[in-house]
Amino acid sequence: MNRTSRGYCLILFANLLFFMNFSQLMLLPKFVVFLGCTEVEIGYVMGAFSLSVLVFLPVVGFFSARIKKKTLFVMGAGVMCMATPLYIFVHDAGWGIYSLRIIQGVGFSSAFGISAAMVYDLIDPKSRVRALGIMVAFNISTHAMGPALGEYMIEHYGFDAYFISAGLFGLGATLVALFLPDTPKGQGSRISSFAHAIPVIFGAIVLGLVFGFIVIFLPPYLVRLGTDNSSPFFISFVCGSLAVWSLLSGGVSRMGDRLAWVAAALMFALLPLNVTCLGTPGYLVIISLAFGIGYGYMYPRLNMAVIDVIGPDKTGFANTLFVWSFNLGMLGASIGLGALCPHLGCPGTFRVTGIMALALLPLGLMIKKRGSLSFKV
Numbered sequence: 001m002n003r004t005s006r007g008y009c010l011i012l013f014a015n016l017l018f019f020m021n022f023s024q025l026m027l028l029p030k031f032v033v034f035l036g037c038t039e040v041e042i043g044y045v046m047g048a049f050s051l052s053v054l055v056f057l058p059v060v061g062f063f064s065a066r067i068k069k070k071t072l073f074v075m076g077a078g079v080m081c082m083a084t085p086l087y088i089f090v091h092d093a094g095w096g097i098y099s100l101r102i103i104q105g106v107g108f109s110s111a112f113g114i115s116a117a118m119v120y121d122l123i124d125p126k127s128r129v130r131a132l133g134i135m136v137a138f139n140i141s142t143h144a145m146g147p148a149l150g151e152y153m154i155e156h157y158g159f160d161a162y163f164i165s166a167g168l169f170g171l172g173a174t175l176v177a178l179f180l181p182d183t184p185k186g187q188g189s190r191i192s193s194f195a196h197a198i199p200v201i202f203g204a205i206v207l208g209l210v211f212g213f214i215v216i217f218l219p220p221y222l223v224r225l226g227t228d229n230s231s232p233f234f235i236s237f238v239c240g241s242l243a244v245w246s247l248l249s250g251g252v253s254r255m256g257d258r259l260a261w262v263a264a265a266l267m268f269a270l271l272p273l274n275v276t277c278l279g280t281p282g283y284l285v286i287i288s289l290a291f292g293i294g295y296g297y298m299y300p301r302l303n304m305a306v307i308d309v310i311g312p313d314k315t316g317f318a319n320t321l322f323v324w325s326f327n328l329g330m331l332g333a334s335i336g337l338g339a340l341c342p343h344l345g346c347p348g349t350f351r352v353t354g355i356m357a358l359a360l361l362p363l364g365l366m367i368k369k370r371g372s373l374s375f376k377v
Contacts, residue, residue, distance in 0.1 A: 007181030021170035023146025043338025050331035052105025057324040064316025076110025081170025117315035144238035208329025240292025261364035268294025273354035
């Protein structure tokens with residue numbers, strides 16, 4: 001195994017462990033419900049994380065051109081890890097849980113904000129698309145493993161053991177990150193035309209908005225439908241995302257990028273538009289699979305599009321811009337759409353989210369014919 005392959009594998013493994021810590025906390029809304037809180041309070045608690053990410057990501061982008069990306073990842077994984085077990089001492093939706101969410105937002109920004117940039121810097125241009133797609137697939141796989149393990153820990157051992165297990169994965173990520181390769185620092189040159197990035201930034205915001213609302217509010221909504229275990233959704237979602245980069249990759253290539261994007265956007269919107277049917281287990285699995293296929297196709301393409309448009313000499317800044325935009329959508333989902341639930345009801349708010357997902361369709365017309373990740377502007 002050459003140095004590049006070894007370095008890439010270390011990035012994959014560190015990200016996998018980091019996201020196992022992060023993905024277990026996708027079940028935090030269940031803990032907030034356990035504390036006796038409402039949907040609006042769930043949105044505020046989860047939104048504190050997204051707000052922290054939005055505030056701190058520009059700082060990460062600034063420092064990514066001045067210090068090693070490896071150092072940022074180690075710091076981020078360590079902060080995420082140390083904060084996780086402290087939820088044991090939280091007994092209400094007061095300052096304690098908000099403080100921990102804010103601290104973890106800082107850790108998430110430092111680690112995830114530069115992980116794709118490390119892949120971009122390490123891998124040659126011809127292999128970047130596939131390399132990032134594989135990393136995204138690895139990260140998404142934790143969205144099945146993390147919540148499934150979390151559900152098991154909560155059911156059999158309680159919330160304390162659940163938080164400790166999540167923290168141990170963060171500790172593993174921190175230790176592995178010590179051996180990550182040193183990738184080049186970014187450059188401080190100006191962006192030639194920020195306007196060129198606006199369409200893909202808009203796409204990243206919408207993607208985060210829809211994804212955020214589904215993963216935050218679907219588990220408690222399923223509880224109200226009589227389905228206490230939300231792991232079938234997460235497992236099906238992950239299987240769909242993985243299929244894009246394995247079973248379906250050849251078919252997607254033959255379909256063409258524009259048609260594939262339109263199909264992915266429609267599948268992504270299908271779940272929120274048909275949320276009232278999710279009480280049927282079989283339908284939940286099928287529609288969650290489609291949701292995963294749509295997300296798994298669009299996320300890495302938008303990520304690489306932002307880096308391509310901003311410039312390969314500013315990978316750290318470009319990737320933090322993409323993650324910032326995605327988390328702006330997450331914040332809008334947790335606070336903005338969460339606040340709509342009492343007025344429109346959960347089904348009505350899900351449908352509004354589905355209509356927003358359809359706003360991703362026009363981006364398919366902007367993909368260049370040569371099939372790259374860049375978009376015409």
